[in-house]
Amino acid sequence: xxxxxxxxxxxxxxxxxxxxxxxxxxxxxxxxxxxxxxxxxxxxxxxxxxxxxxxxxxxxxxxxxxxxxxxxxxxxxxxxxxxxxxxxxxxxxxxxxxxxxxxxxxxxxxxxxxxxxxxxxxxxxxxxxxxxxxxxxxxxxxxxxxxxxxxxxxxxxxxxxxxxxxxxxxxxxxxxxxxxxxxxxxxxxxxxxxxxxxxxxxxxxxxxxxxxxxxxxxxxxxxxxxxxxxxxxxxxxxxxxxxxxxxxxxxxxxxxxxxxxxxxxxxxxxxxxxxxxxxxxxxxxxxxxxxxxxxxxxxxxxxxxxxxxxxxxxxxxxxxxxxxxxxxxxxxxxxxxxxxxxxxxxxxxxxxxxxxxxxxxxxxxxxxxxxxxxxxxxxxxxxxxxxxxxxxxxxxxxxxxxxxxxxxxxxxxxxxxxxxxxxxxxxxxxxxxxxxxxxxxxxxxxxxxxxxxxxxxxxxxxxxxxxxxxxxxxxxxxxxxxxxxxxxxxxxxxxxxxxxxxxxxxxxxxxxxxxxxxxxxxxxxxxxxxxxxxxxxxxxxxxxxxxxxxxxxxxxxxxxxxx
Amino acid sequence: xxxxxxxxxxxxxxxxxxxxxxxxxxxxxxxxxxxxxxxxxxxxxxxxxxxxxxxxxxxxxxxxxxxxxxxxxxxxxxxxxxxxxxxxxxxxxxxxxxxxxxxxxxxxxxxxxxxxxxxxxxxxxxxxxxxxxxxxxxxxxxxxxxxxxxxxxxxxxxxxxxxxxxxxxxxxxxxxxxxxxxxxxxxxxxxxxxxxxxxxxxxxxxxxxxxxxxx
Numbered sequence: 001x002x003x004x005x006x007x008x009x010x011x012x013x014x015x016x017x018x019x020x021x022x023x024x025x026x027x028x029x030x031x032x033x034x035x036x037x038x039x040x041x042x043x044x045x046x047x048x049x050x051x052x053x054x055x056x057x058x059x060x061x062x063x064x065x066x067x068x069x070x071x072x073x074x075x076x077x078x079x080x081x082x083x084x085x086x087x088x089x090x091x092x093x094x095x096x097x098x099x100x101x102x103x104x105x106x107x108x109x110x111x112x113x114x115x116x117x118x119x120x121x122x123x124x125x126x127x128x129x130x131x132x133x134x135x136x137x138x139x140x141x142x143x144x145x146x147x148x149x150x151x152x153x154x155x156x157x158x159x160x161x162x163x164x165x166x167x168x169x170x171x172x173x174x175x176x177x178x179x180x181x182x183x184x185x186x187x188x189x190x191x192x193x194x195x196x197x198x199x200x201x202x203x204x205x206x207x208x209x210x211x212x213x214x215x216x217x218x219x220x221x222x223x224x225x226x227x228x229x230x231x232x233x234x235x236x237x238x239x240x241x242x243x244x245x246x247x248x249x250x251x252x253x254x255x256x257x258x259x260x261x262x263x264x265x266x267x268x269x270x271x272x273x274x275x276x277x278x279x280x281x282x283x284x285x286x287x288x289x290x291x292x293x294x295x296x297x298x299x300x301x302x303x304x305x306x307x308x309x310x311x312x313x314x315x316x317x318x319x320x321x322x323x324x325x326x327x328x329x330x331x332x333x334x335x336x337x338x339x340x341x342x343x344x345x346x347x348x349x350x351x352x353x354x355x356x357x358x359x360x361x362x363x364x365x366x367x368x369x370x371x372x373x374x375x376x377x378x379x380x381x382x383x384x385x386x387x388x389x390x391x392x393x394x395x396x397x398x399x400x401x402x403x404x405x406x407x408x409x410x411x412x413x414x415x416x417x418x419x420x421x422x423x424x425x426x427x428x429x430x431x432x433x434x435x436x437x438x439x440x441x442x443x444x445x446x447x448x449x450x451x452x453x454x455x456x457x458x459x460x461x462x463x464x465x466x467x468x469x470x471x472x473x474x475x476x477x478x479x480x481x482x483x484x485x486x487x488x489x490x491x492x493x494x495x496x497x498x499x500x501x502x503x504x505x506x507x508x509x510x511x512x513x514x515x516x517x518x519x520x521x522x523x524x525x526x527x528x529x530x531x532x533x534x535x536x537x538x539x540x541x542x543x544x545x546x547x548x549x550x551x552x553x554x555x556x557x558x559x560x561x562x563x
Numbered sequence: 564x565x566x567x568x569x570x571x572x573x574x575x576x577x578x579x580x581x582x583x584x585x586x587x588x589x590x591x592x593x594x595x596x597x598x599x600x601x602x603x604x605x606x607x608x609x610x611x612x613x614x615x616x617x618x619x620x621x622x623x624x625x626x627x628x629x630x631x632x633x634x635x636x637x638x639x640x641x642x643x644x645x646x647x648x649x650x651x652x653x654x655x656x657x658x659x660x661x662x663x664x665x666x667x668x669x670x671x672x673x674x675x676x677x678x679x680x681x682x683x684x685x686x687x688x689x690x691x692x693x694x695x696x697x698x699x700x701x702x703x704x705x706x707x708x709x710x711x712x713x714x715x716x717x718x719x720x721x722x723x724x725x726x727x728x729x730x731x732x733x734x735x736x737x738x739x740x741x742x743x744x745x746x747x748x749x750x751x752x753x754x755x756x757x758x759x760x761x762x763x764x765x766x767x768x769x770x771x772x773x774x775x776x777x778x
Contacts, residue, residue, distance in 0.1 A: 273730050274639075281733055282638075283630040283743045303631060306743070310769055339640035343650060346631045347719075350652050354715035355690055357656070518683075526641060545719060546696060546707055548685065555690050563686030 003110055004429065005168050006161070011429045012103060015096040015174055022089035029082035036075040043068035077188050084184035091177030099170035106163045113156040120149035179206030186235045193231065197224050201232070204239060210401035213241025229253070238288055240398030244317050248307055251286035252279065258291050271297055271335040278342050285317060287366060288395065296334050296372055300395065301342060304349040304364035318364070323352060323408045324399060325365040325557055327543075328392065329525065330415025330443060331480075333373045340526040341367040344543040348412075348554060351545065356558030363557065370395060371420060379416050379443060382423070382450055382486035389424035393432055396424065400433035410436035410557045414525045414542055415477060418442040418468075419487045426459030436556055437461065439468040439491040440502065440542035440549055441523050443480025450486035466497040467556055469549050471542070476523035500562035502542060502549030520547050593645055599727045600735050604759040606725055607635060607649060610702045611757050613676070614651055614720050617708060619753035620668050621716055626653045627750050630743045634720070635759065637732045641704075642724035647732055648704065653751075654717040662693070662710040669695050669708050677701075689713045699723070738763035745769045 003012040047065035050057060127142040183205035193201075200220055207213045217225070228236050229250050236242055237251035259276065263269045272291070278284040278301055285307060288300035305317035318324075325348055327341055345365035352363040371388030378384055392411075399409060411434055413421035418439035423446050425434050439445065446459050468491040470477050481488055492499045504519030524541035542549045552562040594602050611634065618626060634651025642648050657665065673680050678701065683694040689712050697706040705721045737760065740746055745766030748755075761767070 277636075277638075277730065277733055280739060280741045281631075281636040281737065308744075310749070312744070339638050342631075343638065343640045346629070347652070350629075350632065350654060350717060350719075351709075354654055354709070354711055354717055355692075355713070357711075357713045357715050358689060546683070546694065546698075546705060551685050551692070555686065559690060563690055563692075 003106065005164050005171075007164070008168050008172070010168065010171060012106060012167070014100050014103060015092070015171075017092045017096050019089055019093045022085055022092070026082050026085045026089060029078050029085065033075050033078040033082065036071055036078065040068045040071050040075070043071075080188040081185065084181050084188060087184070088177055088181035091180075092174060095170050095174035095177060099167055099174060102163055102167040102170065106160070106167060109156065109160040109163050113153070113160045116149065116153040116156040120146070120153050123149040175208070176206070182206075186232050193227055194224075196221075197227050200224055200228065201235075204235075204242075207241065210241030210398045213239055214243070214401060217242050217246075233257070234289070237286070238290065240394055241401055244285075244287065244302075244305075244402055245307055245314060247287060248285040248302075248317065251289040254289055255279070255286060255291075267334075267336060268297060271338075274338050275299060275301070275335060278338055282342055282346070284342060284367075288368075288370060293372075298370050298372075298391070299335055299338075300366050300368045300370060301338065301345075302364055302366045303342060303345040304362075318403055318407075320362055321364045321403070321407060322359075322361050323356075323363040323410065323557055324403060325349075325352070325363060325410045325412060326368050326392075326395070326399075326421075327365060328368050328388075328411065328413040328417035328421045329373060330413070330417040330419075330441075331374050331376070331379045333369065333417065335369055338367060338369070341369075341543075344526060344545075344550075347543075347545040347550070348557065351551065351554035352558040355555045359559065361558045366395075368392065368395065374416055379480060380484050382419070382446070385416065385420040385423050385446075385487065388420035389427060392420060392424040393428050396432040396434060397430070405433070408435045408557070408560075409433055410438060412438040412440070412553060413442070415441050415523065416443045416480065416487075418491060419445055422446060422459065422461075422491065425464055426461045427456060431463060434464050436560070437464050437466050438553055438556060439466075440553070441470055441474050441477040441520075441525070442468060442491050443477055444482075444484050444487035445489045445491045445494070446486060447484075447488040449488065453486065461494070465560070466491060466494050467500055467553075467562065468492040468494075468497055469500045469502040469542070469552065471502045471520035471522070471549070473519075473521050474523045498562065500549070500552040500556070502547065502552070504540075504548050518546070520544075520549055593726045593728070595728070595731065596735070599732055600760070602725065603637065603647070603727065603732055603736070606702065606722065607759055608757055610649060610720060610722050611651075613702070613706070614653075614718055615753040615757075616672065617669055617706075618653060618718055620672060621665050621708070621718070622655050622657060623753055625750040625752045626655050628653070628748055630747050633742070633747050635736075635747075636742070637727075637729040637736070639729045641721075642729075645728060646724040646726050647729035648724045649722045650720070652717060652719045654715060656714045657710075657716050659712055659714050662712075662716070665716070666693055666695055666708070666710050673697060673706075678706075736760040740764070740766075 004010065005012065043064040047061050047068065050061050123142070123145040127146050130139050130142050179202070183202045186201050186205060200216065203216045204213055207216055220228075225246065229246060233250035233254040237247050237254050239247070255275070259272055262272065268291070279286060282303070284301040284303055285305055286299065287302045288298065290298045302317070305321065307314060307317050309315050327345055327348075329337065329341060345367045348365050349363040353361050355361075370391040372384055374384040396409070396411070403409075411421045411425065413419070419442070421437060422439065425432055425437050426446065450456075451458050470492070481490060491497055502520045518540050520540050520542050525543050526541040540547045544550055555561065555563045614634070629652070632650065632652035634649050636649070637647035638650055639647055640650070670680050673695070678697045681696040681698065683696060685692050691712040693710045695708045697703055702722050703720060704723045707719050709717045709719070737746070740761055740763040742761070745768045746761040748768050
C-alpha cells in the first residue's frame with residue numbers, strides 16, 4: 001500500500017536500519033581507536049626509552065615520536081565518527097522504530113477510514129432514495145444510518161489523523177538524526193571552518209530535496225562554496241541539487257585524492273585507472289563517485305558536456321544541452337566496463353545529434369554505475385533493482401532539478417538495467433521528469449507478483465513514453481524474465497509501449513536487390529562487452545553503433561520515434 | 564565410442580574458444596615502452612590515412628572535433644586484456660542531394676583499396692540513413708560512413724585490437740594530461756598533418772586553465 005502523510009507529504013515507508021550493525025561499527029571504531037592509542041604508547045616509549053647510541057637509534061627515536069604525534073588527528077577522527085555512529089544508533093533505535101511500528105496501524109486505519117467513507121456514501125444514497133410516500137420509520141432509519149455512518153467516519157478519521165501525526169513526529173526526529181549524522185560524518189575530520197560554513201554543512205545535510213540543496217547552495221558566499229569544495233569534495237560531489245559544474249570539479253578532486261592515497265588492490269586499482277582514462281583522455285565528467293561503496297564501487301560519468309570554454313573559463317556544463325540520456329547496465333556490469341559504456345555514450349551523443357540536426361539536438365549521456373549489479377544467482381530477484389532504483393531515482397530527481405523542463409530525458413536500460421530503470425521511474429511516488437524509458441534485451445520489468453509481495457501500488461509510467469526491443473536470438477533476456485521473482489513483465493507488452501527492431505531486418509544490397517542486415521545475435525550490450533556467452537555473440541550488441549537497435553535508440557532520443 | 568565423441572566435442576569447443584579469443588600478437592611478446600609507442604604510432608598513422616582519404620572525398624575542409632572521439636586515445640573497449648584499439652568519429656553537413664554520389668564514391672574508393680564493402684539502409688524521411696560499412700578487414704574492426712537524409716554525414720572507425728597495455732600507452736603518449744585542456748584541435752581538415760602524442764604542460768591548441776568556480 002503506497003500512502004503519503006497528509007501534513008508533510010512524506011511517503012509511508014519503512015526506515016531500514018540495523019541497530020546491531022551500528023553498535024558493532026561503534027565498537028569496532030572504539031577498538032581501532034584503542035589500538036591506535038596503544039600503538040602511540042609503544043612509539044612514545046621508543047621515542048623516550050629506547051636504549052643505545054648511534055645515528056640509527058636517534059633516527060628511530062625521532063621517527064617514532066613524529067609518528068606518534070601524527071596519529072593524533074586520525075585517532076581523534078575515529079573517536080568523532082564513533083560518537084556520530086553511536087548517536088545515530090541511539091536515535092534510530094528510538095525514532096525509526098517508533099515510526100516503523102506505526103505503519104501497520106496506519107494502513108489498517110486507512111483501510112477502516114476508506115470503509116467508513118464507503119458506508120457513509122451508501123447510507124446517504126439510501127436516504128436520497130427515500131420518498132415522501134415512505135413511512136416515518138423508514139425515513140428515520142435512513143437518517144439514523146447516515147448519522148451513524150458520519151459518526152463512524154469521524155472516529156476513523158480522527159484515529160487516522162492521530163496516527164499520521166505520531167508517525168510524522170517520529171519520522172521527523174529520525175530525519176533530523178539522519179541529517180545530524182551525515183553532517184557529523186562530514187565534519188568528523190576536525191577541519192576548522194567558520195561557523196557559517198559549518199552551519200551550511202548542517203543545512204545541506206538536512207535538506208530533503210535537490211531544490212532545497214540548490215537554494216542553500218545559492219545562498220552561500222563564494223569563499224564558503226570554495227571551502228566546501230576544497231575540504232569535503234566527496235560530500236559536495238554526490239549531493240543532488242549542487243550544480244553539476246561544482247559536483248564535477250569536486251568529484252575530480254575527490255578522485256585525485258583517492259588515487260594518490262592508493263593502491264587498494266584489485267579490482268579497485270584497475271577500476272580507478274580505467275575511470276581516470278575516461279576523465280583525462282575521453283573528456284568524461286565525473287558526476288557521481290563512491291569509490292568504496294560495498295560490494296562494488298559506484299560512479300556516473302557524463303559525456304558530451306564541457307566545464308570550461310575555449311579560454312578555460314568555467315561554464316555551465318548543461319548550457320545548450322537539449323537531451324540527456326542515462327545508460328543503465330545490467331547483470332555483471334561494473335566500473336570495469338566503463339570503456340565500452342563510455343564509447344556507447346559518445347556514440348549515442350553523435351548519432352542522436354546527427355539524426356536530430358534539424359531539431360537542433362545536442363545530447364549529453366551519462367554512463368551510470370550506481371548500484372550493485374546482480375550476478376547469475378541474484379538476477380532472479382528484485383534485490384539489486386530495488387537498491388539501484390532508489391539511487392537512480394535520486395540521480396533523476398537531481399537531473400530534473402538541474403535542467404529545464406524543455407530538456408528531453410531518456411533512460412536506456414539493458415538487460416537487468418531495464419528492470420532497475422523501470423522500477424525507478426514506475427515505482428516513484430513523484431514525477432522524475434523522464435520523457436523516454438527504453439529497454440533493450442530486457443530481463444523483464446516489475447510485475448504483479450512484485451506489487452503483491454511489496455504491497456506497493458502498480459507501476460505508474462504516466463507521462464513517460466516506453467520503447468522496447470529484444471533480438472530474436474536473445475535467450476538470456478527471455479530466461480531472465482520467465483525465471484524471475486518480481487520482474488516477469490515484458491516491457492513490450494506494457495500499455496502504449498512501442499516496440500522497435502533489433503534483428504537487422506532486410507536491407508538493400510549495394511549492387512542491387514536486398515539481403516538480411518546484421519542484427520543483434522544474442523544478449524550483449526556492446527561489441528565484445530557484457531556478455532555471459534563470450535565470443536559467439538561479441539559483435540552487434542544492442543548498443544553497438546552499427547546495430548539496428550542502437551540506431552533506433554538514437555532516433556528515439558533525437559526525434560521521439562524509432563527509425 | 565562415447566568417450567571418443569566427448570573428446571572430439573571438447574576439442575572442438577576448445578578450438579572454437581581459442582579462435583574467438585585470437586588477436587594480432589598472440590604468441591608474440593607484448594611490446595612495452597618505446598616499442599609500444601612506436602608500434603602504436605604506426606598503427607595510428609596507417610588507419611588515419613584511410614579515414615582522412617574518406618573524409619577528403621566527402622568534404623576536404625575542416626571537420627569539427629570532439630575530444631573523446633578524436634581517435635588517438637588507446638582504448639580497451641571490446642579488446643582482450645592487454646590490448647588496445649583506436650576509435651574515431653567525425654561528423655559534418657553536406658547537401659543531401661550529393662549524398663548518393665558521395666556514397667558511391669566512398670564505396671568505390673574502399674573497393675579499390677581492397678576492402679569488401681557492405682551497405683545498410685535504415686529509416687525513412689528526414690531520418691533515413693545509408694551506411695557504407697567495412698567490417699573486420701585490414702586495420703579495422705568497423706569502418707562506417709553514415710549519410711542521413713537531413714544532411715548529416717559521419718565517418719566512424721574502430722580499429723582492431725593490438726597487443727599492448729592501454730594504460731601504459733596512454734601514460735607514455737599523454738603523461739596524464741587532460742586532453743580537453745587544449746591538447747587537441749577543435750577542428751581538423753583531412754589534409755592537416757597528423758601528430759601522435761602530446762607534451763604535458765604545453766597544450767598546443769589554446770590557453771585552458773582549469774575552472775575553479777561556479778560561473
